[in-house]
Amino acid sequence: MRAIQVQEPGKLSIVEIEKPKISSPYDVLVQVQCVGICGSDVHIYHGSNPFTVYPRVIGHEVSGVVAELGEGVESLQVGDRVSLEPIEFCGTCYACRKGQQNVCESLQVFGVHKDGGMSEFVKAHEQKWHKVNKSISAEAAALIEPLTIGAQATFRGGIQPGDTVFIMGAGPTGIACLLMAKEAGAYVMISDFNTVRLEYATSIGADAVFQPDKEDIEEAIYKETKGELANVVIDAVGTAGTFEQAVRLASVAGTVVTLGFNETPSQIPSLLLTKKELKVVGSRLQTNQFQGVVKKVNKGMISPDELISHRFHYEKVAEAFKKLEEHPEEVRKIVLTF
Ligand SMILES: [Zn+2]
Ligand SMILES: [Zn+2]
Structure with a gap:
């Protein structure tokens, strides 16, 4: 499958990598539809993110459609539209015990500490995927994370x-x-x-x-x-x-x-x-905010579409980054479509 990878600071390319395979009963494989570009993606591109190791597939504002499920998954079905909650944590350190898993001592953020969502498919645990109504666009679903x-x-x-x-x-x-x-x-x-x-x-x-x-x-x-x-x-x-x-x-x-x-x-x-x-x-990243935001988006109380100012096909990612860097004042959110 194809993915957008920062190979080293300053070098961004579309590469061919292996498609992830279901390997645990709670894995969910999602076919990516849209990914928002975030300031932190730009920092990784410039080598100014202290947490990242190269090469890295970037992207953590991700939406898609469930393509395949592990045998233990009960909350999702193939074809569901989902939004990725892009953080993983240990569950046992002080922060996790306090309910602040977003500052877990072994925090892993998709697209930063581990490969992210700018690829044709992404695999993550069932709990990391939040189902959104099919009436919500894929673009909007990708921008639930920034909300x-x-x-x-x-x-x-x-x-x-x-x-x-x-x-x-x-x-x-x-x-x-x-x-x-x-x-x-x-x-x-x-x-x-x-x-x-x-x-x-x-x-x-x-x-x-x-x-x-x-x-x-x-x-x-x-x-x-x-x-x-x-x-x-x-x-x-x-x-x-x-x-x-x-x-x-x-x-x-x-x-x-x-x-x-x-x-x-x-x-x-x-x-x-x-x-x-x-x-x-x-205030860093988020904890336990997805459910509330997804509920409000599903009900139409907030529309993440509000944030979008530009759209690019993922193959034009270099152009999208250029736009963001040269005209940041014109850009609210750029969404890449897959
Ligand atoms: Zn972001
Ligand atoms: Zn922890």
């Missing part, structure tokens, strides 16, 4: 109906957070340097949008929240500066959620945390 990232940030932020939420960054992750925070009943503000991204955010329900290079964000948030500041601030940019600002912009009894992987230290006085009794929480 679960927004669902995780919403969960980690403890967002309640009526909360004011400020999301920094209106790229794909910020937009996923926006969709999920709105779905949770919050009043959502979002910022970005790019006007097109902000217009888009408004079109899908943002209550207020801000441009940090055109206005004083701290003043704008102060005004918009009548001096209370934001109950939950989600930093989807992740620079030293945005993290500092997130802490300043959080209200009393508020929560700051970080999604970035930046290694530059921020200067945050303990006074701000103590005085406002802030919670600062990280």
Whole structure:
């Protein structure tokens, strides 16, 4: 079968590899239909993902149709449309015992630590495949995973109906957070340097949008929240500066959620945390978010299609990467079709 492989940093090709075979009673083999391209795929391409080993078949935002089942599988049938939950964990370490399998000490992410979904077929345990209604498009099903990232940030932020939420960054992750925070009943503000991204955010329900290079964000948030500041601030940019600002912009009894992987230290006085009794929480990947998101997608309460801006046939993957790198402002999500 054919697969998209990063052989070494900077080298991306379509290769012929062996089609996976059912080898355990709970294996499910899926014929891939769509795969979203994520920032982390680009990082692997550039050699800037510390967890990956080359060569690597990339891709973790995957949908397809069940092609073959192990004899023990009961929850799925051949022909079902499914979306991949792309993480594997040990189940026994401290994180797993705490219910935070997403930070398991032996975490394996498809397309990062092990081969992923940009291939004609993918095999994974029954529990990693979530069935979606056939009325949901294959493209939409592939983008359930990025929505679960927004669902995780919403969960980690403890967002309640009526909360004011400020999301920094209106790229794909910020937009996923926006969709999920709105779905949770919050009043959502979002910022970005790019006007097109902000217009888009408004079109899908943002209550207020801000441009940090055109206005004083701290003043704008102060005004918009009548001096209370934001109950939950989600930093989807992740620079030293945005993290500092997130802490300043959080209200009393508020929560700051970080999604970035930046290694530059921020200067945050303990006074701000103590005085406002802030919670600062990280949000990485997701745990137990698929079921909730799939249910909402099946019911039509959220449409992952919202995230798609471009589509390419998988053989044109080089073109898709070029688009993403040269015009990131035009791209929300690119979906590859198989
Ligand atoms: Zn992703
Ligand atoms: Zn574990």
